[in-house]
Amino acid sequence: MKVSKLLMATALTAVTGMGASAASAESLTLCWAAWDPANALVELSKDFEAQSGIDMEFEFVPWPNFADRMLNELNSNGTLCDLLIGDSQWIGGAAENGNYVQLNDFFDAEGIDMADFIPATVAGYAEWPKGTPNYWALPAYADVVGWTYRRDWFERPELMAEFQETYGYDLGVPADLEQLKDIAAFFQRREIDGKTVYGVALYTERGSEGITMGVTNALYNYGFEYGNPENPYGELDGYVNSAGAVAGLEFYKDLYDAGAAPGSSNWYMGENIDAYKSGQVAMQMNFAFIWPGVNLDPNVGGDRTGYFANPPGPAGQFAQLGGQGISVVANTDNMDGALAYIKWFAQADVQAQWTDLGGASALSAVVEADGFADKEPYNQAFLDSMAIVKDFWAEPSYASLLLPMQSRIHNYVIAGQGTAQEALDGLVEDWVEVFEDEGLR
Amino acid sequence: MSSNPIDKIARATPPSIAKHVRGFSDRTIAWLFVGPSIVLLLAVNIFPLIWTINLSFTNFRANRSRDVEYIGLQNYERILTDSDTWQSMQATAHFLFWTIFFQVLIGFALAYLINKKFKGNDLWTTIIVLPMMLSPAVVGNFWTFLYQPQIGLFNYVVEFFSGVDASSFSMIGSVNLAPWSIVIVDTWMWTPFVMLICLAGLRSIPDSIYEAAECDRASKWRQFWTLTIPMVLPFLMLAVLFRGIENFKMFDLVVQLTGGGPGSITTLTSIDLKREAFEKWRTGYASAYAVILFVTVFGLASIYVKALNKVKER
Numbered sequence: 062m063k064v065s066k067l068l069m070a071t072a073l074t075a076v077t078g079m080g081a082s083a084a085s086a087e088s089l090t091l092c093w094a095a096w097d098p099a100n101a102l103v104e105l106s107k108d109f110e111a112q113s114g115i116d117m118e119f120e121f122v123p124w125p126n127f128a129d130r131m132l133n134e135l136n137s138n139g140t141l142c143d144l145l146i147g148d149s150q151w152i153g154g155a156a157e158n159g160n161y162v163q164l165n166d167f168f169d170a171e172g173i174d175m176a177d178f179i180p181a182t183v184a185g186y187a188e189w190p191k192g193t194p195n196y197w198a199l200p201a202y203a204d205v206v207g208w209t210y211r212r213d214w215f216e217r218p219e220l221m222a223e224f225q226e227t228y229g230y231d232l233g234v235p236a237d238l239e240q241l242k243d244i245a246a247f248f249q250r251r252e253i254d255g256k257t258v259y260g261v262a263l264y265t266e267r268g269s270e271g272i273t274m275g276v277t278n279a280l281y282n283y284g285f286e287y288g289n290p291e292n293p294y295g296e297l298d299g300y301v302n303s304a305g306a307v308a309g310l311e312f313y314k315d316l317y318d319a320g321a322a323p324g325s326s327n328w329y330m331g332e333n334i335d336a337y338k339s340g341q342v343a344m345q346m347n348f349a350f351i352w353p354g355v356n357l358d359p360n361v362g363g364d365r366t367g368y369f370a371n372p373p374g375p376a377g378q379f380a381q382l383g384g385q386g387i388s389v390v391a392n393t394d395n396m397d398g399a400l401a402y403i404k405w406f407a408q409a410d411v412q413a414q415w416t417d418l419g420g421a422s423a424l425s426a427v428v429e430a431d432g433f434a435d436k437e438p439y440n441q442a443f444l445d446s447m448a449i450v451k452d453f454w455a456e457p458s459y460a461s462l463l464l465p466m467q468s469r470i471h472n473y474v475i476a477g478q479g480t481a482q483e484a485l486d487g488l489v490e491d492w493v494e495v496f497e498d499e500g501l502r
Numbered sequence: 503m504s505s506n507p508i509d510k511i512a513r514a515t516p517p518s519i520a521k522h523v524r525g526f527s528d529r530t531i532a533w534l535f536v537g538p539s540i541v542l543l544l545a546v547n548i549f550p551l552i553w554t555i556n557l558s559f560t561n562f563r564a565n566r567s568r569d570v571e572y573i574g575l576q577n578y579e580r581i582l583t584d585s586d587t588w589q590s591m592q593a594t595a596h597f598l599f600w601t602i603f604f605q606v607l608i609g610f611a612l613a614y615l616i617n618k619k620f621k622g623n624d625l626w627t628t629i630i631v632l633p634m635m636l637s638p639a640v641v642g643n644f645w646t647f648l649y650q651p652q653i654g655l656f657n658y659v660v661e662f663f664s665g666v667d668a669s670s671f672s673m674i675g676s677v678n679l680a681p682w683s684i685v686i687v688d689t690w691m692w693t694p695f696v697m698l699i700c701l702a703g704l705r706s707i708p709d710s711i712y713e714a715a716e717c718d719r720a721s722k723w724r725q726f727w728t729l730t731i732p733m734v735l736p737f738l739m740l741a742v743l744f745r746g747i748e749n750f751k752m753f754d755l756v757v758q759l760t761g762g763g764p765g766s767i768t769t770l771t772s773i774d775l776k777r778e779a780f781e782k783w784r785t786g787y788a789s790a791y792a793v794i795l796f797v798t799v800f801g802l803a804s805i806y807v808k809a810l811n812k813v814k815e816r
Contacts, residue, residue: 133780136565158565257669268761324651326675326764341652461782468766476677476765
């Protein structure tokens with residue numbers, strides 16, 4: 062009797078276990094960061110589930126832990142994710158370590174043409190090595206650092222008059238970075254509606270990538286280069302630490318000292334959103350993904366907020382690229398399903414729906430469609446910003462390149478230690494060491 | 503019939519098993535008992551340690567498939583000549599010294615007060631030990647709000663007592679204040695632990711000793727220095743050992759609070775090590791770093807335990 066019960070239990074376990082593995086073959090797990098666009102993707106993917114019969118499961122990780130969690134998953138050859146919407150800087154490492162599937166043959170077979178996507182997103186999210194037609198992702202979410210400002214404050218007659226008198230030009234969207242600093246200083250510790258407000262919320266976060274994603278918006282526009290474009294690994298001195306780059310770094314520190322909210326020494330996306338929505342700051346640096354949320358916010362949304370692209374500096378106008386591509390994880394046990402999802406996601410009507418739901422399509426047909434620029438108050442700023450993007454290193458050793466930059470920049474801008482020249486000279490030394498370790502010099 | 507538990511187990515052993523065990527010597531049976539523990543210890547402690555030491559002489563990176571080369575003492579040389587390493591060692595030493603200093607001082611004082619019989623004694627003990635029951639990550643997170651210059655309670659308390667404008671200083675953003683901000687939070691969280699150990703020490707002193715001292719007309723002050731302190735000292739030293747080892751590997755609380763900043767002012771060795779191992783993926787280098795830290799902690803702890811034993815013997 063006991064033996065027969067045991068056999069029955071074993072058989073039941075085996076059957077249910079087989080059922081579970083059969084079910085997992087008909088499901089896909091998509092990994093991404095936990096943020097508003099991820100919720101939009103859940104909605105969008107219901108259409109894929111209905112069409113394909115494949116269940117979509119999602120693993121969303123909060124931004125501060127996203128890189129750690131997902132890079133550990135990739136580096137340990139984990140099987141959690143079938144599809145991964147990974148940061149643009151991971152592409153080199155994931156491609157060279159065999160974590161992502163190269164998609165060229167699949168794109169050719171399915172008629173997916175990278176020329177249909179915004180060129181900067183293809184270069185930033187899909188290509189490795191950069192500048193070569195080797196694709197490891199489909200551009201999934203176009204994003205870029207830009208600015209929001211309190212239009213309702215900017216349009217107050219008494220403030221406009223005082224600003225004109227102080228600075229000699231009209232208070233409005235800054236024409237360049239120097240004007241942005243003037244405006245930040247103007248609002249710093251100002252009483253508005255009985256409340257003390259501050260100039261600007263900047264990226265200053267130390268632990269992951271925050272201050273690097275912020276300071277590059279100043280560095281690029283003052284002349285910083287990642288290296289000699291002809292010899293990027295071999296010639297850093299004079300590019301990373303050029304006179305322009307030093308001026309750019311000094312500008313960011315001046316902006317922080319003159320206009321940043323007190324206590325904002327470790328702020329990134331979330332803290333900047335909170336500061337802006339709670340009415341603490343006149344301007345906010347942040348990735349464009351937050352703009353739909355700001356527009357709908359009951360305190361600062363609608364006409365109370367305006368949007369603009371990162372203003373130019375003496376060396377031109379650039380903005381830090383954000384956003385991600387969607388890749389198929391090489392370890393997936395459902396390769397056909399994962400590729401089917403990519404094929405479905407690349408369709409023009411799905412991309413249009415993606416943007417409507419709160420995503421940000423990188424498909425040119427969507428962003429260049431008639432009426433897109435005026436459809437939302439932030440769309441024009443988004444288009445302006447996407448036209449001027451630059452990105453951080455995407456090499457396999459990107460983390461080794463990022464960490465010293467975080468440390469050197471934070472040390473100078475926030476801790477006020479040393480000079481901008483010393484910080485960037487030190488960064489050159491750090492990066493040279495990394496490239497030597499990698500055998501690239 | 504004996505009711506000894508061992509006899510009960512022996513009687514309950516099925517004859518089929520008893521037949522096999524009967525021929526074993528005491529020594530063999532002892533090995534059978536401790537064997538699994540030793541295997542487990544070897545698997546989860548000793549093997550990883552030996553493997554880490556082995557990796558520390560290589561250029562291995564866990565995220566790369568390229569050939570691994572033995573590079574001798576290069577990793578050790580680079581770590582010991584790296585100014586960043588020494589800066590993180592300094593930050594750790596500052597954190598260790600001051601957290602232990604304040605926790606022992608305040609913890610002992612609280613234990614001394616709680617040891618006195620008064621109404622609500624138990625309630626106060628419970629309230630005091632609450633912070634150590636919280637998760638360090640949660641504590642780090644909510645103290646970032648308490649330290650906020652615009653809305654943080656801490657800054658307003660400072661303003662209330664000192665008159666310094668609350669929004670004029672940032673505890674976690676200032677180079678001078680940030681090292682103290684992590685000391686304050688750790689002290690707030692772990693002083694109750696030291697208090698509990700001291701309380702155990704105080705309650706282990708028999709009342710008769712104090713009564714004898716009273717008969718000898720020893721003053722309260724004299725009783726405190728010649729009876730209380732020497733008898734509590736082994737407990738205090740144990741608390742220092744626990745807190746020292748714990749704080750040497752402090753990570754979560756500080757990462758949540760400051761992220762190691764501003765700059766690298768609060769980048770403790772554990773944070774530095776984690777970045778090398780799991781962000782830069784320099785596994786060989788990080789292994790050497792871990793070995794250096796292990797030797798440091800193990801060496802210091804061994805010296806300290808010897809001192810502790812001497813105090814106990816007195």
